[in-house]
Amino acid sequence: MKKVKKIISVVLVLGMFSGTAFSATQIEWWHAMGGALGEAVNTIVGGFNRSQTEYEMKAVYKGNYTETMTAAIAAFRAKKQPHVVQVFEVGTATMMAAKGAIYPVHQMMKDSGQPFDESRYISAVIGYYTTTDGKLLSLPFNSSTPVVFWNKAAFAKAGLSGAPKTWEEMGKFSRKLISSGASECGFTIGWQSWSMLENFSTWHDVPFATKENGFAGLDTEFVFDSPLHVKHIQQLADWQKDNVFRYGGRRGDGNPLFAEGKCAMLINSSAYYGGLVKSTKFDFGTSQLPYWASAVSEPQNSIIGGATLWVLKGGTKDEYKGVAKFMTYMSDVFVQTYWHQNTGYVPITNEAYELTKKSDYYKKNEGRDVAIIQMSSKPPTANSKGLRLGNFVQIRDILNEELEAIWAGKKTAKQGLGDAVSRGNKLLRKFERANR
Amino acid sequence: MEKRSTFNNLWLPYLLLAPQIIITFIFFIWPASQALYQSFLLEDAFGLSSEFIWFENFEVLFSDPLYFDSINTTFIFSAATTFLSLSTALLFAVMADRVIRGEMAYKTILTWPYAVAPAVAGVLWLFMFSPSNGILALALKDWGYDWNHILQGGQALVLVVIAAAWKQIAYNFIFFLAGLQMIPKSLIEAAAIDGAGPAKRFWTIIFPLLSPTTFFLIVVNVVYAFFDTFGIIHAVTQGGPYKSTEILVYKVYNDGFIGLDLGGSAAQSVILMFIVISLTVIQFRYIERRVKY
Incomplete structure (x- = not known):
């Protein structure tokens, strides 16, 4: 637990220094996290920007879920779309069907040469967002039940x-x-x-x-x-x-x-x-x-509610490399642990869940693991994988x-x-x- | 002898008209034609595939009983809002017209609500009528009336009508007051000498002489109720419960921006455009004839 705390505080401290790299490639992310959640988003993005110098992620708050999704769609029609947009789970089928607009996450990770393994993620969480053969289309970000x-x-x-x-x-x-x-x-x-x-x-x-x-x-x-x-x-x-x-x-x-x-x-x-x-x-x-x-x-x-990060087409190869790096960073065990413990959303990787379990977090905060247990204690059936409508x-x-x-x-x-x-x-x- | 200036240059009049024409084109004709075009399409949200389907979006609308419900709601809502805000404003204006002392203070206070944004006005009334902890809702409960606009459509409609009318009272008040002050005092005094009481003087002299103002305000208020009340409805009920406060403008927004059904939403705005055009024509053609200027 001490180690976890230390690393989380390192993440946070890093988040406080801001140093913009000179010729960093800019990537943009539109999200719907206001208030305290928005601050947590900024901490994560700040941490990513300081973890490397080639890319700079800019997180923009665009209002509630519907407003964010509508804004991104309108921007896409005007060819001014962000690289990443946070879309709530009910928008999944709409995004999936827009094959010409989205860049599936598993594909983008492969094209950018980033290591990516779907089995790292909690199946009850990503099951909602994968193709029928298990390929991940969008990266789960905030999930609840x-x-x-x-x-x-x-x-x-x-x-x-x-x-x-x-x-x-x-x-x-x-x-x-x-x-x-x-x-x-x-x-x-x-x-x-x-x-x-x-x-x-x-x-x-x-x-x-x-x-x-x-x-x-x-x-x-x-x-x-x-x-x-x-x-x-x-x-x-x-x-x-x-x-x-x-x-x-x-x-x-x-x-x-x-x-x-x-x-x-x-x-x-x-x-x-x-x-x-x-x-x-x-x-x-x-x-x-x-x-x-x-x-x-x-x-x-x-099943879950919440939102995932979709990648939109239209950027350069280099920009997507930055997005891929960001998604690797997002899936990092310490970033996930920080997000889970500070927001009440469930972790998306098995590692982050195990780490929180090993610490005495759930003992101190009784009931915070109910959501994840309820979602994942049984393998999902055809009726309980999720909805795609x-x-x-x-x-x-x-x-x-x-x-x-x-x-x-x-x-x-x-x-x-x-x-x-x-x-x-x-x-x-x-x-x-x-x-x- | 009268001297008339004429334009010998053929292009000058067009040049002078150009700014107006350009503005009309950019802000009205172009978007309106875009809406018209879009209403013939079946499109996915991202605009990646689109199919020209002629009048199918309209056919779907006109076979949907919920759309007629929305039209109905809109007419009830705008009639109620217009009537409530005009009658209250007229009452206030007549009162304020008779005040001799502290006139400015009354007028200033009565005009304040106009400065409140529609969404804020909605939230104010929402707080007062919130079923679980609003002061007016709790007061009604004490009197034995169960106020719950979250489930009762009729109550929700009353609430948005009150909020929408309240905001417009200030505007109407100013115009009525100005109208009242235009009426020559000698007429009223003459009637008084002939023995007409205050009510008789109001209905036979003041009210008919006020008709140009009233007519103008009816047009403005109906348009207000049709289009500018979006913020109030969005803040208070979001069209619910069970669509009982979903006026046409709100339905356009809901289907287009929430539901991402752009074709259907465009078809609705085209219909809305025709409704407004015909309303205005009716108002100027028939009602204005009976107005004495």
Whole structure:
């Protein structure tokens, strides 16, 4: 551990001196990491710039994920694109289909003569971003997965000792929390499509869409209106009546319900860990997602959210050599350890995970390894490798709308999910046609 | 004898017109024609492959019930916003017109909201009505009204209408006040002598004489509600819940910039362009005839 700390501090100290090489080749990276995350990005980029003199990486913050992706696409159309752009996981299929615009990472590494071995990376992380024969298309940067955060004080008040493991227990525990006065509501959720449908499917090893969730072809169709899905969503809708479940809005808008102590549990991205530490006044635990014990005997694996670094075509050979060097640097065990421990995102290499495990970091910071264990304790199946669906940004919106209609009682789960499937399929067909 | 200057040079008039024509071309005709062209294409996001599909983008739109919902929402939203902001502004202007002391202070305070950016205005109202901790939402809850615009579409629409109207009141107020001060006092005094009460004087004299101002403001406000309220909606509801606040402009943005469906988005902006052109024509053709200047 001491050694790790020392090296991390060396990385940080190096990050403080800035010396620009004179004739360094400039490479540009557009990212979507604001605030504290942006500072961590700058530390990493600073470290890279000082580790060599031939290349200088310039990191530019371009707004949220959607804005960054749109900016890069617009720049590409105007032939002013950056070399590297950070794209969130739902944009993966759009990027993949743009064969004339992207430079696959495995190819670029090979062309630039940089050593590159896919097996170094955690398979649950890179599985989302590889071709069917295992070639890496974009380098994972920040990855997270949904987990359960639970209010330890409220649980103690209700006489409960640990987080629920199953959805059946979710209901039971919530009722106990409410009746004992420990909290107003049982649980709330965030990123509902991702946590309650996409991850719900992989966690129960059922398909979200046909053709291995789109990995095996563009002619995929949605199937998240199966009896299990309908049962789950209808249960959530019904649970609203006695406050077991309360909806707090899209993305992280529901987090305050948890942070203010109104709901005792929150199901949302593990990346919110750092923010919750700051905004809560109580001790909270992190645990794995619940599963329906009536449907499966044990859960499969959850999938990631977050973003990867895509390389765009149009630069010179020398510039790509710099990008390749940067990606090697990014995958360095100490850079990864620094990123993982400072942000709450999971590490992308096995080495960085092992290093953090060997140190007493997880003992001191209980629950920080839940995300990675949940993602990688079982080898993924065809249903749980990830999703590769075109127009998925819009489809997520449709899912948000239909789920909101269900929560508001305007539609039953069966109607809402059925409508979402047919609306989503239309967009899948449109994408298939535009990318033939 | 009247002296008329004539241009003997054939090119001079065109030269003098040129700046205006160039500006119109660069900022209107060229982008509009680009949008028109794009609306006939099916393209991937990066523009690597494109297919000319004639009117298919339009066919898709017109067979989509959600698009008609959006048109509907837009008309309800702009009518409500225009009515609310005009009537409130008129009320304030009539009040402020009668104030003798501290007139400047009232006027200054009432014009302030106009300086607030739409997105900021949206966020202000969002904070007050935030279902979990907004003061107005909590006050409503105490009165037994369950405010939750995150799930209730109707409430969300009310919220964006209030925010959009509030921001525009200041602008309307200034124009109404100026309009009121243009009305000759002698007319009103004469009516008063003849025994007309304040309400009668307002509806039979002041309101008709104010009609040019009102007409102008209706045009400006409808255009405002159609186009400039994007920031408010983006900050408050992002078109939700379940598309209940998704006005046409927001749908163009959502489909084009979030969904990267450029052809469909361009088709929508072409339709929007025609809606605005026809609205303006209707307003000038029919409503203006009834306005007395």
